[in-house]
Amino acid sequence: xxxxxxxxxxxxxxxxxxxxxxxxxxxxxxxxxxxxxxxxxxxxxxxxxxxxxxxxxxxxxxxxxxxxxxxxxxxxxxxxxxxxxxxxxxxxxxxxxxxxxxxxxxxxxxxxxxxxxxxxxxxxxxxxxxxxxxxxxxxxxxxxxxxxxxxxxxxxxxxxxxxxxxxxxxxxxxxxxxxxxxxxxxxxxxxxxxxxxxxxxxxxxxxxxxxxxxxxxxxxxxxxxxxxxxxxxxxxxxxxxxxxxxxxxxxxxxxxxxxxxxxxxxxxxxxxxxxxxxxxxxxxxxxxxxxxxxxxxxxxxxxxxxxxxxxxxxxxxxxxxxxxxxxxxxxxxxxxxxxxxxxxxxxxxxxxxxxxxxxxxxxxxxxxxxxxxxxxxxxxxxxxxxxxxxxxxxxxxxxxxxxxxxxxxxxxxxxxxxxxxxxxxxxxxxxxxxxxxxxxxxxxxxxxxxxxxxxxxxxxxxxxxxxxxxxxxxxxxxxxxxxxxxxxxxxxxxxxxxxxxxxxxxxxxxxxxxxxxxxxxxxxxxxxxxxxxxxxxxxxxxxxxxxxxxxxxxxxxxxxxxxxxxxxxxxxxxxxxxxxxxxxxxxxxxxxxxxxxxxxxxxxxx
Amino acid sequence: xxxxxxxxxxxxxxxxxxxxxxxxxxxxxxxxxxxxxxxxxxxxxxxxxxxxxxxxxxxxxxxxxxxxxxxxxxxxxxxxxxxxxxxxxxxxxxxxxxxxxxxxx
Numbered sequence: 032x033x034x035x036x037x038x039x040x041x042x043x044x045x046x047x048x049x050x051x052x053x054x055x056x057x058x059x060x061x062x063x064x065x066x067x068x069x070x071x072x073x074x075x076x077x078x079x080x081x082x083x084x085x086x087x088x089x090x091x092x093x094x095x096x097x098x099x100x101x102x103x104x105x106x107x108x109x110x111x112x113x114x115x116x117x118x119x120x121x122x123x124x125x126x127x128x129x130x131x132x133x134x135x136x137x138x139x140x141x142x143x144x145x146x147x148x149x150x151x152x153x154x155x156x157x158x159x160x161x162x163x164x165x166x167x168x169x170x171x172x173x174x175x176x177x178x179x180x181x182x183x184x185x186x187x188x189x190x191x192x193x194x195x196x197x198x199x200x201x202x203x204x205x206x207x208x209x210x211x212x213x214x215x216x217x218x219x220x221x222x223x224x225x226x227x228x229x230x231x232x233x234x235x236x237x238x239x240x241x242x243x244x245x246x247x248x249x250x251x252x253x254x255x256x257x258x259x260x261x262x263x264x265x266x267x268x269x270x271x272x273x274x275x276x277x278x279x280x281x282x283x284x285x286x287x288x289x290x291x292x293x294x295x296x297x298x299x300x301x302x303x304x305x306x307x308x309x310x311x312x313x314x315x316x317x318x319x320x321x322x323x324x325x326x327x328x329x330x331x332x333x334x335x336x337x338x339x340x341x342x343x344x345x346x347x348x349x350x351x352x353x354x355x356x357x358x359x360x361x362x363x364x365x366x367x368x369x370x371x372x373x374x375x376x377x378x379x380x381x382x383x384x385x386x387x388x389x390x391x392x393x394x395x396x397x398x399x400x401x402x403x404x405x406x407x408x409x410x411x412x413x414x415x416x417x418x419x420x421x422x423x424x425x426x427x428x429x430x431x432x433x434x435x436x437x438x439x440x441x442x443x444x445x446x447x448x449x450x451x452x453x454x455x456x457x458x459x460x461x462x463x464x465x466x467x468x469x470x471x472x473x474x475x476x477x478x479x480x481x482x483x484x485x486x487x488x489x490x491x492x493x494x495x496x497x498x499x500x501x502x503x504x505x506x507x508x509x510x511x512x513x514x515x516x517x518x519x520x521x522x523x524x525x526x527x528x529x530x531x532x533x534x535x536x537x538x539x540x541x542x543x544x545x546x547x548x549x550x551x552x553x554x555x556x557x558x559x560x561x562x563x564x565x566x567x568x569x570x571x572x573x574x575x576x577x578x579x580x581x582x583x584x585x586x587x588x589x590x591x592x593x594x595x596x597x598x599x600x601x602x603x604x605x606x607x608x609x610x611x612x613x614x615x616x617x618x619x620x621x622x623x624x625x626x627x628x629x630x631x632x633x634x635x636x637x
Numbered sequence: 638x639x640x641x642x643x644x645x646x647x648x649x650x651x652x653x654x655x656x657x658x659x660x661x662x663x664x665x666x667x668x669x670x671x672x673x674x675x676x677x678x679x680x681x682x683x684x685x686x687x688x689x690x691x692x693x694x695x696x697x698x699x700x701x702x703x704x705x706x707x708x709x710x711x712x713x714x715x716x717x718x719x720x721x722x723x724x725x726x727x728x729x730x731x732x733x734x735x736x737x738x739x740x741x742x
Contacts, residue, residue, distance in 0.1 A: 078660050310655045310660055334732050589659060
């Protein structure tokens with residue numbers, strides 16, 4: 032039998048409890064649990080949409096040594112036969128047109144950076160050796176290639192040092208030429224002539240990846256500054272790929288492998304490994320950046336169309352997951368909840384037996400009962416931290432609405448001034464000295480409210496209304512001057528009118544900002560106005576949902592689901608370290624879940 | 638028979654249209670006419686369609702959109718001729734004739 036020590040060179044260490052700060056990959060034995068444990072991560076790599084090019088095109092040059100947030104894309108074909116002189120530059124968000132090439136061309140190539148690039152060769156028609164140098168502002172014609180050609184490849188750090196290789200004159204060629212800032216010099220040929228491959232690296236250390244001999248080849252060659260030598264093939268032969276990176280660490284993507292594909296492969300200096308595909312399959316696209324942070328732009332998704340799509344490749348990022356925490360002692364729906372992931376507070380709520388006054392505190396592992404509210408109630412709001420909280424509004428046993436407010440000092444609850452308008456199912460945000468009660472529902476006659484009340488530590492004051500009246504919404508915010516409100520439902524007469532609206536509070540008024548990705552009511556939230564999390568609830572298509580969405584101050588992003596779908600739950604903590612507890616599945620639950628935003632978790636090896 | 642894919646029409650607005658996590662969880666395929674193929678009966682795919690305000694299309698509806706786009710491209714290709722040019726020269730000049738695309742359910 033293989034022993035862990037034989038594989039890893041060391042024994043697994045025993046611990047009474049999980050170690051405090053294990054590193055990712057660390058394995059240990061938890062003697063208390065009797066389990067082998069590991070520090071694991073959700074690290075993964077993927078493409079996502081970037082800003083679209085202003086003009087869709089393919090067969091262009093690109094600043095291969097640019098970065099994901101500073102790239103240049105020039106020339107190319109706007110349709111199968113029309114050469115372009117357009118130049119666009121990317122800032123990590125959007126493309127901007129800058130000065131054109133002097134000579135429009137397609138089937139061209141380039142390298143360098145956004146501020147120092149070179150464009151050489153291509154097809155005007157006919158094949159050309161024209162070289163242009165980019166200084167960050169404009170293109171200047173410099174010395175031509177010795178061999179005019181199209182569909183060539185290139186590698187280079189900037190406009191003073193570059194390598195041009197492969198391509199097609201009337202036949203595919205193996206020619207390699209080296210640029211010293213003023214002229215091209217012929218150097219040693221590739222071992223295999225080809226066109227429409229991709230090149231990456233710099234003048235003294237480059238990579239020639241696949242291409243069309245014809246047929247399409249998987250052959251890869253590496254340049255050591257003097258000559259080319261064959262290295263391991265890519266996994267699938269093809270041409271028209273894009274690439275980024277260096278001679279020893281590259282990524283190749285897209286291409287034509289009999290069909291147009293989005294395949295992505297990673298090179299570690301020795302072998303190619305397949306990884307996650309482009310979202311938009313295409314050939315003859317541009318590439319820039321590094322193996323871990325690359326950009327794919329333009330290209331042909333079909334044989335006769337060009338795309339403006341840009342995609343950004345990010346390697347080894349973690350994405351959030353929910354893990355189970357200790358359950359509440361008393362299962363409940365509609366509690367108030369606040370605090371942090373390791374110091375949470377649950378107060379009141381509704382159990383099958385009726386409204387609750389119980390308060391429980393979470394320490395990151397388990398809940399403990401402490402002193403009760405003075406008056407049992409559910410559907411209330413709560414703000415603050417575990418040792419200084421505010422619980423307000425809600426519904427008393429029997430169904431009457433209340434504006435009563437209680438203050439928690441870490442030990443006991445004390446009644447303070449009431450809300451001006453009794454209500455239930457409102458959103459809440461802030462602390463126990465600076466809070467907001469947002470929207471909600473009251474008799475008058477059974478109406479969703481737009482009213483907002485602001486707590487200054489002593490009393491509630493009515494301030495500006497929400498733009499959209501609603502209840503069963505969620506809120507997140509720092510204090511009574513900065514918050515967001517999201518989701519909810521209204522009017523009462525239409526139980527399917529879940530809201531996706533998000534509104535932002537600046538201390539004076541509410542402004543509509545970007546909606547939730549899916550309309551949700553009876554949801555929970557955590558975080559603040561800039562970084563928030565929305566989870567659980569009810570959507571138009573799901574009576575009980577596990578959906579989770581994160582807010583970055585501008586947009587909502589879909590995240591991993593709760594493990595237990597539920598509504599009428601409550602949340603605490605931050606966007607990266609959230610806490611979800613209680614709710615209905617639809618049966619009343621005591622389940623607690625912890626959100627690990629960076630995806631680094633401790634789990635049992637099974 | 639249960640569907641493998643579903644289709645929607647959504648215009649790629651750029652940044653944020655498909656984010657990293659969606660890219661991991663969903664296998665996307667794009668077609669002419671802003672037609673997107675994503676897995677059927679897939680919650681992540683459904684959420685993405687909702688996020689991008691995609692208009693869900695039946696297989697037949699999606700096929701019609703794609704076919705119209707391809708036919709238009711084929712007609713343009715057929716009309717683009719240079720006197721005396723061979724088929725090989727034409728393909729070298731403007732690429733191969735667009736092929737028909739058949740969507741699957």
